[in-house]
Amino acid sequence: MAPVIRPAINPVLSQVTARVTERSRASRTAYLQRTARAASELSLRPARTDLGCSNLAHAVAACGGSDRAVMSATTGVSLGVVTSYNDMLSAHAPFEHYPERIKQTARDLGAVARVAGGVPAMCDGITQGRAGMELSLFSRDVIAMSTAIALSHDVFDGVLLLGVCDKIVPGLVAGALAFGHLPMALVPAGPMASGRSNADKAETRRAFAAGDVGRDELLGSEVASYHSPGTCTFYGTANSNQLLMDVMGLHLPGAAFVHPDDPLRDALTTAATARVAEIAASDSPYGIGQVVSERSVLNGVVALLATGGSTNHTMHLISMAAAAGIDLTWDDFDELSAVVPSIARMYPNGTADVNHFHAAGGTAYTVATLLDAGLLHDDVLTLAGEGLRHYTQRPVLVDGRLEFVDVGPTSGDPTVLRGADDPFAVDGGLRVLRGSLGHAVIKVSAVADEHRVIEAPARVFTDQVGFLQAFSRRELDRDVVIVIREQGPSANGMPELHALTPSLGVLQKRGYAVALVTDGRMSGASGAIPAAIHVTPESVHAGPIAKVRDGDVIRLDSVTGRLDLLVDADELAARPSAPRVTRDEPGTGRELFAPLRAAVGRADEGAHVFGAMALVPDLEDLGGNADLTTSHTLTSEETR
Structure with a gap:
């Protein structure tokens, strides 16, 4: 077989990668040692065979038909589903029918799949400016913990994570990384069809703020913009999540922006289930903890910068990375932003939405042009296999069968998406x-x-x-x-x-x-x-x-x-600091989150409650000499 020829990596990306790798050496080593220990316990048997008979009986009790036989046997893959389904929110409503499709796919493969648990999913669009928004960021940590609870029964050989929006995906990934030995796939639901243009929506909002239009006109504009199941179509945190999961190799290639009602969406869900079962049953299974590596995290940073993604990911990517023992900082974002070109224009950085981006070539074209420019690492492990080049392909249905085909050499719409050699701007913004x-x-x-x-x-x-x-x-x-x-x-x-x-x-x-x-x-x-x-x-x-x-x-x-x-x-x-005006007021559940407010870390360190602990090396692994200091004070260098 001919050797893989990869473009030379951009020197700044190379330097940042080396620095992140060195900075993370102790914590990443400790994390990988923990996942290796967990994987070794599954090397010769399914996870559930370690259970006592009474334990296993409880795990089998809810099963019926062939599922009961598979769960009772000492062979056959057991898949867990962690879902953010609710029918309150447009982005999560499509997940209602995913578990049945996943279960049937598993049965067809001689495996079994069951819903292991649910995680909360709230909508920042609904809670904007209201008391409930004060729970939003902390919901990410709650989701991570909920994911861990769902998987704590230790009966699964692989996992499907159903999530889309702002805190849900980062929380699912962080929680899943606590079970880093297990193969996993993120399974998205896709965006709603384009409604009223983002530019028109924004203009109506400004007109309302200025007093030029009334509430009825504003509400009509908003309802025409957010109108059906699927994610909102502007390029905010939810859709940034989806692009990152593609580029970090946690989706199947090109899965991010396929509509909920497109037959291709169901085919991708089926294929993701089959792929996780295949990895779990293989002679060389690999877990999500190996997929989320220093290189894949930095691929995510580059893709975020190149497409003008959400600033929330200056916290979320740091938090997800920390859960895998990787120490990512704002300085890494800053250095990469100086050399990563802006190649996409989606609202609020332009007038197009994610549907236009997808039609222009989407994540496949984005990955292809950034790889060719030496701005992404190809040598990564992904859900699709070795190498990020898998993600230069887009999914299509041919006679009802899912296939992956190479993306075209040029953008389908250069007003929305361009090559790295002809960007909208030379930096990441x-x-x-x-x-x-x-x-x-x-x-x-x-x-x-x-x-x-x-x-x-x-x-x-x-x-x-x-x-x-x-x-x-x-x-x-x-x-x-x-x-x-x-x-x-x-x-x-x-x-x-x-x-x-x-x-x-x-x-x-x-x-x-x-x-x-x-x-x-x-x-x-x-x-x-x-x-x-x-x-x-x-x-x-x-x-x-x-x-x-x-x-x-x-x-x-x-x-x-x-x-x-x-x-x-x-x-x-x-000068003294101004006396604090705001106080912890009860209501809308805020009083329940007081312990999290007391424990949360700094924004530049991920603003997580527990994620930084993943960066504390295992004392036993490192001879008891780990430095447990995680606090950070403003240095003179930061204020110069």
Whole structure:
């Protein structure tokens, strides 16, 4: 067989990969040792044969027909299904019928599949600006724990993970990685058909914020945009998840953006089930912990940057990586962003949606052009097998049979998707900001050049309501940097602040220089307003943002990567932090999450409650000399 010829890896990607690998050496080694121990226990038998007879009887009790015989036997693959199904939300409603298809596929293969458990799935679109949003980020950790509970019965040889949206996929992956010896596939549901254009929807929102249209017109616009089962069609966190699962090799190739009602969708679900069963029954099975490696994680970062994906993944990718013993940082994103070209234009970075992206070549073309440019690692293990080149193919049905065919050499629509040699921009549009206000990220792929540097007086708020009231009173009709603090993970769970976007857009359209600085989130819908988000340390940890006063001049420079409060250093040092205004109020379940707010880590370290523990090496493996320190304080280098 001829040797595989791979393009030379971009030197910056090579350097970042080497640094991540070295930084993660102890924690990744310990993680792989744990998964190897678990795998060795399954080398000669299915997992369930280790159960006592009474234990196994409980595992068999709910089975019927051939499933009962397979589960009672000492041969035959047992597959678990972890699902985020609910019929409250459009993205998850299609999962209702997936388990029956998966079960029947397993029976046809002489295997058995059963729903091991469900995980919660909430919608940030519904909870925007409401108390429930304060549970959103923490739902990722709850989902990870729920996944672990579902798989804790230790009767499965492989797993199908049904999930799509914002916190669901990162939570499923983090939980699954605790069972890294098991082969697993993420199984998506696909986006809804295109409705009202994103540009028209955004314009109606701005018009409503300005008072030019009423609620009935706004509601009509929103219902025409979000209109049927499937994910929302803009390129936010949910669809960023789906692209990442393709590029990281956790889907079957090209599975991300096939519609829920397309026959190809069912064929892909069937094929994913068969593939997991095949790996589990093979002489050389491999688990999700081997698929999620340093190289595959960095492939995810590159793809996110190249397509202008969600800023939430500056936390989610770090958290997923940590669950596999991999230490990823914002600096890694920043360095790669400087050399990864922007090759996609999807809302909010353009007018197209993910359906247009998929039709133009989608993930297959994205992978192909980035591989050819040396910007992705081909030498990775994936669900489809060795090598990321599998993912330059797209799925099609030929006479009802699933096949994978090579993507074309050119984009189907260069206004939406381009080659890496002819990009929309030469960089990835994500910046890490440092300065006297701390550490933050900014997404500039949709920010016009004239808005990339803003210097203006601050107006400080501690919630969205105060800002909106001031906006309605026309108090903000001037050059202004809006500071909204007490929105970090420890303060109130780090809710997304989408309610700000239309009003900030109105101020910008009125001709004012406007920017946002917050320790909260804006997520995948970060758009034309320069927004320094995830500011760390957060306000309630006495970060510098807690010392900002109305009228202080702030300079946000996304070109040089600076975020500075232009106040004399001695004066700033002498200032006390502002007293905390927000408090833990009961209601909408928030009181149940107080322990998570107390335990959560920093935004730049993944904002997870437990994920960082995966980076603590096993004391026994490393001779009892592991450093258990996980805290992080703002260094002089970060503020220079």
